[in-house]
Amino acid sequence: MSVGFRQIAVAAIAVAWATAAFGAPVAGAAPRKPTRFLHSLTSMTGPLTTSGASVAFDPRSKELLVVAEGLVHVFNPSGVLVHRFGQDDDLRRIRAVTALDAASGDYAVLADGESGPELVRCDYRGTRLGAIALENVPAEVGPFAPDSVAFVGGRLYLGDESHRRVVVIDVTGRYERWFDLERAIGTGTEKGYVEPSVRGLQVDPRGNILFVVPPLFRAFVVAPDGSVRSFGTKGDTPGRFNVVVAITSDDLGRIYVVDVLRCAISVWDPELRFVEQFGFRGFGPGGLVTPGSIVAGDGKVFVSQGRDRGVSVFQPGEG
Amino acid sequence: MKAIKLAVAAAIALSYGSAYAFHSGGVAECNGCHTMHGSFEGVQVDQEENPVAMPYLTTGPYLLKASDQSSACLNCHSGPTLSGYHVLTWPLPAVGAAPVNFTPGGDFAWLTKSYSWEVRTNTFEESKGERKGHNVVAADFGLLADTTLTVAPGGTYPRESLHCSSCHDPHGKYRVLEDGSIVDGKTTSKPIIGSGSYQTSKTPTTWGAVGAYRILAGAGYEPKSTTGFPFANTVPVAVARATYNVKESDTVINRVAYGSGMSEWCANCHAGIHLNEAYVSGQPGLRHPAGNDAKLPDFVIANYGSYVKSGDLSGALATSYNTLTPFEEGTSDLAVLKAIQATVGNKAGPIAGEANVSCMSCHRAHATGFDSMLRFPLSADYMTAADAAGLPTLGDPTSAPGTDNVKVAMGRTNVELSAALYGRTAASFAPFQRAMCNKCHVKD
Numbered sequence: 001m002s003v004g005f006r007q008i009a010v011a012a013i014a015v016a017w018a019t020a021a022f023g024a025p026v027a028g029a030a031p032r033k034p035t036r037f038l039h040s041l042t043s044m045t046g047p048l049t050t051s052g053a054s055v056a057f058d059p060r061s062k063e064l065l066v067v068a069e070g071l072v073h074v075f076n077p078s079g080v081l082v083h084r085f086g087q088d089d090d091l092r093r094i095r096a097v098t099a100l101d102a103a104s105g106d107y108a109v110l111a112d113g114e115s116g117p118e119l120v121r122c123d124y125r126g127t128r129l130g131a132i133a134l135e136n137v138p139a140e141v142g143p144f145a146p147d148s149v150a151f152v153g154g155r156l157y158l159g160d161e162s163h164r165r166v167v168v169i170d171v172t173g174r175y176e177r178w179f180d181l182e183r184a185i186g187t188g189t190e191k192g193y194v195e196p197s198v199r200g201l202q203v204d205p206r207g208n209i210l211f212v213v214p215p216l217f218r219a220f221v222v223a224p225d226g227s228v229r230s231f232g233t234k235g236d237t238p239g240r241f242n243v244v245v246a247i248t249s250d251d252l253g254r255i256y257v258v259d260v261l262r263c264a265i266s267v268w269d270p271e272l273r274f275v276e277q278f279g280f281r282g283f284g285p286g287g288l289v290t291p292g293s294i295v296a297g298d299g300k301v302f303v304s305q306g307r308d309r310g311v312s313v314f315q316p317g318e319g
Numbered sequence: 320m321k322a323i324k325l326a327v328a329a330a331i332a333l334s335y336g337s338a339y340a341f342h343s344g345g346v347a348e349c350n351g352c353h354t355m356h357g358s359f360e361g362v363q364v365d366q367e368e369n370p371v372a373m374p375y376l377t378t379g380p381y382l383l384k385a386s387d388q389s390s391a392c393l394n395c396h397s398g399p400t401l402s403g404y405h406v407l408t409w410p411l412p413a414v415g416a417a418p419v420n421f422t423p424g425g426d427f428a429w430l431t432k433s434y435s436w437e438v439r440t441n442t443f444e445e446s447k448g449e450r451k452g453h454n455v456v457a458a459d460f461g462l463l464a465d466t467t468l469t470v471a472p473g474g475t476y477p478r479e480s481l482h483c484s485s486c487h488d489p490h491g492k493y494r495v496l497e498d499g500s501i502v503d504g505k506t507t508s509k510p511i512i513g514s515g516s517y518q519t520s521k522t523p524t525t526w527g528a529v530g531a532y533r534i535l536a537g538a539g540y541e542p543k544s545t546t547g548f549p550f551a552n553t554v555p556v557a558v559a560r561a562t563y564n565v566k567e568s569d570t571v572i573n574r575v576a577y578g579s580g581m582s583e584w585c586a587n588c589h590a591g592i593h594l595n596e597a598y599v600s601g602q603p604g605l606r607h608p609a610g611n612d613a614k615l616p617d618f619v620i621a622n623y624g625s626y627v628k629s630g631d632l633s634g635a636l637a638t639s640y641n642t643l644t645p646f647e648e649g650t651s652d653l654a655v656l657k658a659i660q661a662t663v664g665n666k667a668g669p670i671a672g673e674a675n676v677s678c679m680s681c682h683r684a685h686a687t688g689f690d691s692m693l694r695f696p697l698s699a700d701y702m703t704a705a706d707a708a709g710l711p712t713l714g715d716p717t718s719a720p721g722t723d724n725v726k727v728a729m730g731r732t733n734v735e736l737s738a739a740l741y742g743r744t745a746a747s748f749a750p751f752q753r754a755m756c757n758k759c760h761v762k763d
Contacts, residue, residue: 051410051411051460051461052409052410052411052460053410054410068410069413070413070414070415070416092415093413093414093415093416112415112416112734147399147400161399161400162400162401162402197398197400197402197403197405198400199398199399214395214398215341215404236350236354242350242351242384243394243395245398260394261351261384261394261395262384263384281378281379281384289386289459290390290394290459290460292409292410306409306459306460306461307386307458307459307460307461308461
C-alpha cells in the first residue's frame with residue numbers, strides 16, 4: 001500500500017504537535033505517560049447532566065462536591081452520587097461549599113441569606129448548624145460579597161471575584177487578613193472600559209491563592225506571604241492561553257488551567273513550566289465542551305462542563 | 320489586624336497591566352473565534368476518528384471554536400460575576416437567584432428563568448423564560464431556539480437562525496465616518512481606528528473611521544449562515560459610558576445616550592410591528608409609534624418631566640430621565656451624545672422637538688426579567704404592594720394565593736425582582752405603583 005502525501009503530512013503535523021505538547025523525547029528517558037480520561041460522574045440513573053457546575057474536593061473522605069442549581073451533590077471516590085443537600089429551607093441556593101476539619105465532618109457553605117450571601121456551617125447531611133458571621137473586618141477591605149469559600153490550614157478563605165478580594169477568617173468568623181487581588185494583578189486599562197475580571201478563584205492546600213484573568217491571558221499564584229507569580233501568553237498552541245476561566249493545583253503542586261475557547265487543560269509544574277495539555281473539543285470520551293470549574297484530589301482531576309455534560313474525571317500524567 | 324499588602328513588582332504591572340479590548344470597533348483577531356486548521360485538505364479533522372491528529376484544533380461550524388455562532392461569542396461574554404463584557408450569567412443562576420449582569424441590553428440568563436404564581440386558589444399565571452428576550456441559539460450554554468415563535472414577530476427571520484451574529488456583525492465592518500455617515504468596509508477605504516460606542520471613544524478623522532455602535536450590522540448585512548434577509552436600515556447611533564455594565568440604584572442610573580435610528584434598525588427584522596409615520600390618536604389599526612419621526616409631543620414631554628411615581632408629579636424635567644423608560648435624543652451627532660455622557664448618571668430630560676420614542680423606550684435588546692423583554696412589568700396591575708405602614712414593597716412570592724403580594728412578585732424573589740429592575744428597590748416607586756407606561760402617559 002502506498003503512503004500518500006496527505007498521510008505523511010498528517011503524521012508530520014501530529015509529531016510536531018506531540019513535541020510541542022509533551023516536549024521533545026529525551027534519549028534513554030522513560031516516555032511520559034500523558035493524562036487520560038477515566039470516566040464521567042454518574043448517579044444510579046445515568047451520567048450527571050449538570051451544566052456549568054462548580055466542583056470542590058473533600059480530602060477527608062476523598063469525595064467530590066458538585067454545586068449545581070443551588071444544591072450540593074456528593075460523589076464517592078468511585079464517582080457515584082451518594083447524597084445531595086440544600087433542597088430545604090435550612091440552606092437556600094448554595095453557591096459554594098468546602099469541607100471543614102476532619103474531626104467534625106462538617107461543611108461550610110455560602111448560601112443566600114436574607115440580605116445577601118451567608119456563610120453557614122452545616123453537618124454532613126446539610127443540616128444547618130449556624131451562621132458564621134464575619135467579625136472585625138476592617139473598613140479598608142471595602143465592598144465584599146463572597147462567592148467562593150475554601151478551608152485551608154484551619155482557616156476559611158472567602159473569595160470575591162467581583163471585587164477582586166480574598167478575606168481570611170477563622171472558623172468562628174473572626175477576621176485575620178485580606179488579600180487585594182487587584183494589586184496583585186497590577187491594574188490599568190488601556191482603553192478604559194475593560195476591568196481585570198477575576199475567574200476561577202481557588203486556594204490550594206499550601207495556602208496559595210490561584211486565579212486567572214481572561215482579558216489578560218494570565219494565571220496568577222499569590223503565596224501566603226503575599227508574593228505574586230504569574231504566567232501565560234496569548235495564543236492557540238499548547239502552553240498558551242485563549243480564554244482561561246479556571247485553575248487548580250494538585251497534591252504535587254502541579255497547576256491546571258482551563259481554557260474554555262480551546263476546550264483544553266494545560267498542566268504546569270510547580271516552577272510554572274508547561275508540562276502538557278489534555279482535552280479537546282468533542283463530544284466523545286475525553287472530549288470537553290465549555291469546560292469550566294476544575295479541582296484536583298486523590299490523584300484525579302475533575303472538570304465541569306456545559307451542555308449538560310456534567311463532570312469528567314481524568315488521571316494526571318506521570319513522568 | 321493589619322492587612323497584608325501584596326508585593327507587586329512594577330515590572331509585572333507594566334508587562335501585562337493593559338486589559339484587553341478584543342473588538343476595538345471592528346474585526347478582532349481571527350483566531351479569537353476561529354481555528355484556522357480545523358480542517359486539512361478540505362476534510363475536517365475529527366478527534367474521535369483520528370486521535371493522533373491535532374486534537375486541539377477540532378472545530379465547530381465556520382471554523383468556529385464552539386458548537387455554534389452564539390456559543391463562540393459566549394465563550395468570552397459569559398461568566399459568574401458582573402463584568403464589563405459579560406452578557407450571560409454563567410453558570411446559569413439557580414431557582415430564586417438573579418442574573419448578575421446589568422448591561423443596557425440585559426442578561427441572556429433571564430431566558431432561562433420561568434415563573435408561575437397563584438393569582439387565585441388553583442389558578443396560575445405563567446411567565447416562561449423564552450418570553451423574556453431574543454432566544455439566541457447557544458447550545459453550549461443551554462440557550463435554545465424559541466419554542467413558540469417560529470419567526471421574528473413582524474417578520475420572517477427564522478428562529479433556528481437567531482444568533483448574536485444576526486444583529487451584531489462579528490467582523491465589525493460597519494463604521495462611522497467623519498461626516499457622521501455609516502458605511503461598510505466596501506464603500507470606504509478608511510480603516511476603523513477604534514470603538515465608537517463609548518464616551519471615551521476616539522473621534523473619526525479625515526483618514527479613519529470609528530466602529531458602529533456595538534459592532535451592530537448595517538444596511539445590506541446578511542450573516543453568512545442565514546442569507547435572504549438583508550438589512551434594509553443602517554446602524555443606530557448611540558453612545559454608552561465606558562463602564563456600562565453597572566447595577567443601578569434608587570438614585571443612580573446608568574444612561575445610554577440613544578441618538579437615532581434604533582427603531583428603524585429593529586425593523587430590519589420586525590418591520591410589521593413598526594410604525595414611524597404620524598400617529599393619529601383615535602384612529603384604529605395603528606401601532607404605538609417608534610422611530611426617528613416619532614417625536615415626543617409637548618404633553619408627553621411635560622408628563623415625562625413631572626412624573627416621579629404613581630400619584631407624584633413633583634418632578635422636574637432637568638432631572639427626569641429614567642432608564643426604565645429611555646428615549647432617543649433625536650440626533651446622530653456623536654459629539655452631542657458624548658456630551659450627554661460626560662456627566663455620570665445624567666438625568667436630563669427630553670428636549671421638545673428633538674427627543675423621540677423608540678423600541679428601546681420599553682424593551683431591552685437582549686433580555687429582561689419581564690415578559691416581552693420589557694424594561695418593567697406589565698402583566699400585573701401593580702409593580703409594588705405595600706406593607707402595614709404603607710411603604711412600597713416588591714411583594715412576596717410565598718404569600719397566600721391571590722394576594723397583592725403574590726401578584727406583584729409574579730413568582731420572583733425580591734432579589735430577582737430588584738435585579739430585573741436593575742438594582743432598584745421598592746423605594747423607587749409608590750405603593751401600588753402602576754406600570755411605567757405612565758411615565759409618558761400619566762394615567763395613574
